[in-house]
Amino acid sequence: MVLYEHVYILSSRAHAVECVSLLKGVRESKLIGLVQQNNEHALFLYSHRRMAITGDDVTLDEIIPISYDFSVVEVSSPDELAVVGADTRVRVTFLDEELELKLPFGSQSRLFLGEVNRAWSDVCEQHPKQEPKFDWLGKYRKVSRGARSLRKATGASNIKMSQMKKSGKADGGGQKKEDERTVCESQERGKGEVRDDLIRNSQHISSNKDQMLRMPQFGLRDNLIKCELLKNEDAYTYIQNYSFFLGTYNVNGQNPKESLSPWLASAASPPDFYLVGFQELDLSKEAFLFNDTPKEPEWMLAVYKSLHPDAKYAFVKLVRLVGIMLLFYVKKEHAAHISEMEVETVGTGVMGRMGNKGAVAIRFQFHNSDICVVNCHLAAHTEEFERRNQDFKDICRRIQFRQEDPTLPPLTIMKHNVVLWLGDLNYRLSDLEVDHVKELISKKDFETLCNHDQLKRQMDEEVVFVGFTEGEIDFQPTYKYDTGSDQWDTSEKCRVPAWCDRILWRGKDIKQLNYQSHMTLKTSDHKPVSSLLEIGIKLVNDESYKRTFEEIVRRIDRLENDCIPSVSLSRSEFHFERVKFMQHQAQTVSVHNDGQVPCQFEFIQKLDEPFYCKPWLTANPCKGFLAQGGSVDIDLEVFVNRSTAPELNSGQQQLEDILVLHLERGKDYFISITGSYLPSCFGSSLATLCLLREPIQEMPLDTVRELSMKSKSQTSDPETDKPQEIPKELWMMVDHLFRYAKKQEDLFQQPGLRSEFEEIRDCLDTGSLDTLPGSNHSVAEALLLFLDALPEPVLPFSFYRQCLDISADSSQCRQIISVLPQCHRNVFNYLTAFLQELLKHAAHNRLDASVLGPIFAVLLLRSPTKQDLTEKRKVKEFLQHFLVLTPSDRDIHDKPPQ
Amino acid sequence: MAKQYDVLFRLLLLGDSGVGKTCLLCRFTDNEFHPSHISTIGVDFKMKTLEIDGIKVRIQIWDTAGQERYQTITKQYYRRAQGIFLVYDITSERSFQHIMKWASDVDEYAPEKVQKILVGNKSDEEQKRQVATEQGDKLAKAYGMDFFETSAFTNHNITESFTRLAELVLQANKKDLDLLGGSMNEELNLAVLEEQEGLCNGSDDTRKSCWC
Ligand SMILES: Nc1nc2c(ncn2[C@@H]2O[C@H](COP(=O)(O)OP(=O)(O)OP(=O)(O)O)[C@@H](O)[C@H]2O)c(=O)[nH]1
Numbered sequence A: 001m002v003l004y005e006h007v008y009i010l011s012s013r014a015h016a017v018e019c020v021s022l023l024k025g026v027r028e029s030k031l032i033g034l035v036q037q038n039n040e041h042a043l044f045l046y047s048h049r050r051m052a053i054t055g056d057d058v059t060l061d062e063i064i065p066i067s068y069d070f071s072v073v074e075v076s077s078p079d080e081l082a083v084v085g086a087d088t089r090v091r092v093t094f095l096d097e098e099l100e101l102k103l104p105f106g107s108q109s110r111l112f113l114g115e116v117n118r119a120w121s122d123v124c125e126q127h128p129k130q131e132p133k134f135d136w137l138g139k140y141r142k143v144s145r146g147a148r149s150l151r152k153a154t155g156a157s158n159i160k161m162s163q164m165k166k167s168g169k170a171d172g173g174g175q176k177k178e179d180e181r182t183v184c185e186s187q188e189r190g191k192g193e194v195r196d197d198l199i200r201n202s203q204h205i206s207s208n209k210d211q212m213l214r215m216p217q218f219g220l221r222d223n224l225i226k227c228e229l230l231k232n233e234d235a236y237t238y239i240q241n242y243s244f245f246l247g248t249y250n251v252n253g254q255n256p257k258e259s260l261s262p263w264l265a266s267a268a269s270p271p272d273f274y275l276v277g278f279q280e281l282d283l284s285k286e287a288f289l290f291n292d293t294p295k296e297p298e299w300m301l302a303v304y305k306s307l308h309p310d311a312k313y314a315f316v317k318l319v320r321l322v323g324i325m326l327l328f329y330v331k332k333e334h335a336a337h338i339s340e341m342e343v344e345t346v347g348t349g350v351m352g353r354m355g356n357k358g359a360v361a362i363r364f365q366f367h368n369s370d371i372c373v374v375n376c377h378l379a380a381h382t383e384e385f386e387r388r389n390q391d392f393k394d395i396c397r398r399i400q401f402r403q404e405d406p407t408l409p410p411l412t413i414m415k416h417n418v419v420l421w422l423g424d425l426n427y428r429l430s431d432l433e434v435d436h437v438k439e440l441i442s443k444k445d446f447e448t449l450c451n452h453d454q455l456k457r458q459m460d461e462e463v464v465f466v467g468f469t470e471g472e473i474d475f476q477p478t479y480k481y482d483t484g485s486d487q488w489d490t491s492e493k494c495r496v497p498a499w500c501d502r503i504l505w506r507g508k509d510i511k512q513l514n515y516q517s518h519m520t521l522k523t524s525d526h527k528p529v530s531s532l533l534e535i536g537i538k539l540v541n542d543e544s545y546k547r548t549f550e551e552i553v554r555r556i557d558r559l560e561n562d563c564i565p566s567v568s569l570s571r572s573e574f575h576f577e578r579v580k581f582m583q584h585q586a587q588t589v590s591v592h593n594d595g596q597v598p599c600q601f602e603f604i605q606k607l608d609e610p611f612y613c614k615p616w617l618t619a620n621p622c623k624g625f626l627a628q629g630g631s632v633d634i635d636l637e638v639f640v641n642r643s644t645a646p647e648l649n650s651g652q653q654q655l656e657d658i659l660v661l662h663l664e665r666g667k668d669y670f671i672s673i674t675g676s677y678l679p680s681c682f683g684s685s686l687a688t689l690c691l692l693r694e695p696i697q698e699m700p701l702d703t704v705r706e707l708s709m710k711s712k713s714q715t716s717d718p719e720t721d722k723p724q725e726i727p728k729e730l731w732m733m734v735d736h737l738f739r740y741a742k743k744q745e746d747l748f749q750q751p752g753l754r755s756e757f758e759e760i761r762d763c764l765d766t767g768s769l770d771t772l773p774g775s776n777h778s779v780a781e782a783l784l785l786f787l788d789a790l791p792e793p794v795l796p797f798s799f800y801r802q803c804l805d806i807s808a809d810s811s812q813c814r815q816i817i818s819v820l821p822q823c824h825r826n827v828f829n830y831l832t833a834f835l836q837e838l839l840k841h842a843a844h845n846r847l848d849a850s851v852l853g854p855i856f857a858v859l860l861l862r863s864p865t866k867q868d869l870t871e872k873r874k875v876k877e878f879l880q881h882f883l884v885l886t887p888s889d890r891d892i893h894d895k896p897p898q
Numbered sequence B: 001m002a003k004q005y006d007v008l009f010r011l012l013l014l015g016d017s018g019v020g021k022t023c024l025l026c027r028f029t030d031n032e033f034h035p036s037h038i039s040t041i042g043v044d045f046k047m048k049t050l051e052i053d054g055i056k057v058r059i060q061i062w063d064t065a066g067q068e069r070y071q072t073i074t075k076q077y078y079r080r081a082q083g084i085f086l087v088y089d090i091t092s093e094r095s096f097q098h099i100m101k102w103a104s105d106v107d108e109y110a111p112e113k114v115q116k117i118l119v120g121n122k123s124d125e126e127q128k129r130q131v132a133t134e135q136g137d138k139l140a141k142a143y144g145m146d147f148f149e150t151s152a153f154t155n156h157n158i159t160e161s162f163t164r165l166a167e168l169v170l171q172a173n174k175k176d177l178d179l180l181g182g183s184m185n186e187e188l189n190l191a192v193l194e195e196q197e198g199l200c201n202g203s204d205d206t207r208k209s210c211w212c
């Protein structure tokens, strides 16, 4: 586990590496990885047990630091393999040790070597200024031979090579080791074998950025495009024929003793592909137990030498499970069009797992066609045909090739456009005596014989090889001969001849040119069989591919654009006419979801604004959900209250706002709101009102604005615009009450009527009537509202603190009044005089100072902030001084009216 | 075969009302043209995939309201853009003069690295031309921008101008792209990148003011 902290795998493809240590003179399979930390690199070599099934099968036994002394050079391959696609041999030297590695054909090996070379040249660049120290290797050296982390595929003859890299930001020590164990051990795929792609799946140990970039929606999109491309394949591909030579040969554990040319080079012209399968390559215990055999290179060489002499072939792949081996060669010029190659093996032998029986498979893409080639050796014995059927099914089920995109499920054999199946299928001839068989053979009555062939029968019953085709058999059974002859088995068992060795295919555009056995080969008790197929391969026309691709992208873009939430609004502009103080107005905007998806809407705030709309406006509801095709009515409500009135009255602000209706993941809509506001004395300042000689709405708006500016700056010239002592509107209300309501019971305690308030307001603002309309209570309430709406209270905010401080002292309180701005002082005196007058009529109106005081105190002495209880008490206390009737007051007012 | 990594970025169409911003977008994404002027009241967007230098570039194109009264609001969308089209109408001298104002707003509100190109639309209306090609050229030079005369009506220079701006944005962000894209075949999203680096403080003041 120690090794794998912070390791993630850059290159996800595992590969076979044969590693030959020249120093010790022993051939050994190894796993090799490039590990990086703090810009230092080392190669880690692992040995592993063969046929490993559990996890403790890998040991770290060599660390090769990539220092200045390190070198890796490519060794030119031996002559027989000097072709494109041959394995790469490299010699690694470090200090006084030397090691030769054989890396498998393919870009992954190249990539790996490239990485190693880069690491080394980095070191050279720094040399001698900076020497790598390799401190971090210490702990691995200690545990080498004890490091257990990697697991290896069961049964596969090949060892996997992984390229590993320490995550750049990792600091090395101090990280938990247990975590990685779970990473490595928890990722098994749902099949019997434990595979080293466990390592690949541990990619999720990765940096933040890496994670950040994993945008699921893009993945989805790409898969969508892939799917569409596949659907439209016909539009951009055309069929071209290629010849495939398929061969199968059960060699009965023999060595290659004779040339294979009669079998492999039997065609007139060289085939494009060679897929050559062997069974029983090695029958030794060693091969069975350790999956290692010297016969592999021997037979490989024999095949290579006997390929058709008229073409150059590249070796592409070898896959072997014990004695079942599949070799893949291709004409040199086609090699570049082979991609996405994977191999798999499945043992169906002892315990249904071991490799004495089973299959190996190679999948690849050639141009645009997916091809899967299977070489199998099924269960033996005449009566075991059902076992063979089962083996076939197991192979189909258990062979699962991983896909490049790890999110996609693994590929099975049947998912391929073309499946080529060869091998010792071991089906026999049923219900015939051996002599009868031999007689039919000598008469070349293969048709009759075929009726007894188990495979043909099972296929007719559609219990095995469903969808596969086999060409007509026009050659005598290939099993069983006395080795070295064309003699039927003369042993005691005297086996009935059978067509054990077969070649089948599945897919479109496939034609068999030839299907035969090769009697001249006498090495084994089987004869080799070959099939020459002409297979229509899908080639891509770049022009039409590009066109199709673009069309698909366009379609998907359009789809995506159609799915952007969208609504329509009944109107986008709203105008509110004649908006008045404290008078509610509303209009409705209908929002209809005309898009193709449900949507979430919300009014959002604009830059530099605290709220989605101005304070005099509300939208109700201001957010919600709209089903596709659904509608909602949103009320837009305008209400000007005392906090918004002052700036509207003075013309500093207009009723203007733009609402932004936002759809989640969608567009924004603007709704513009305008209105004409009728200024009012309510919410206007005392100073301004004193300057207004006409009702506010009778004055031109500009004049009102000008006068309010003037009243603010207090630069009014007393000569030209001599202010009134108190606002006429205030006078009208107080005078009205003085005249008609002195004796009104419950004055200021009983509420007025809203409609009457509106009439009073309009009367004050327009001067339309000489006497105020409405009941005494309504006028009283209007007066209170007027005081409440004053932008600056009668006792201005700047005096508030001081007033509270001296609230206990009557004379100081009076003193303060004398220093108020003139119009405020006038209004204060006027109002307190009025209140005193009311108190004189307590007998009728039942008012007293303790009732009136608090009502007016909080209006006249308003706090700029929220008041606490003591403050409230002091505010009341302050006003009380002015409600006590002084003797002199009494004198004046107690006189009976004349 | 296909792509290795995706890039997503935002382009913004700016210009006076009626210069043809919405038409440019419709022509580019849907290959359609609508002769009537339905003024955009809000901010609309569409997606389009382009391939530039083998990289699949997905662009989100924002179409804004050109009317003057909405300009204070549309400004807040600038800062999310990586590329901006400044569009005028060659048959409207006035729309050309306003480019100055649009450009200065962009300077003020858009990110520093933003790429701009100048577009004179309605090139099909030769007989009503008020702004000579040279004038457009000269202004573009003065601002150091590329310049295209386009027609949404005849589909002239539409793909060219959009692709050009996308290229410019790609180039301007090349460093970030290489940094992330070079080592692994993954998608990347400039918008995400920018979030990550705190370039747009999306979380606080205007969390919900823009599509994201
Ligand atoms: N002849 C001609 N007319 C065009 C062209 N592009 C747009 N128009 C017309 O110009 C008018 C305005 O086009 P829009 O695209 O709606 O204008 P806009 O810039 O989006 O305007 P706002 O949304 O108000 O900002 C429409 O009547 C279009 O048909 C063009 O290239 N040639």
Ligand SMILES: [Mg+2]
Pocket (backbone or CB within 6 Å): B021, B022, B023, B038, B039, B040, B063, B064, B065, B066
């Ligand atoms: Mg528009």
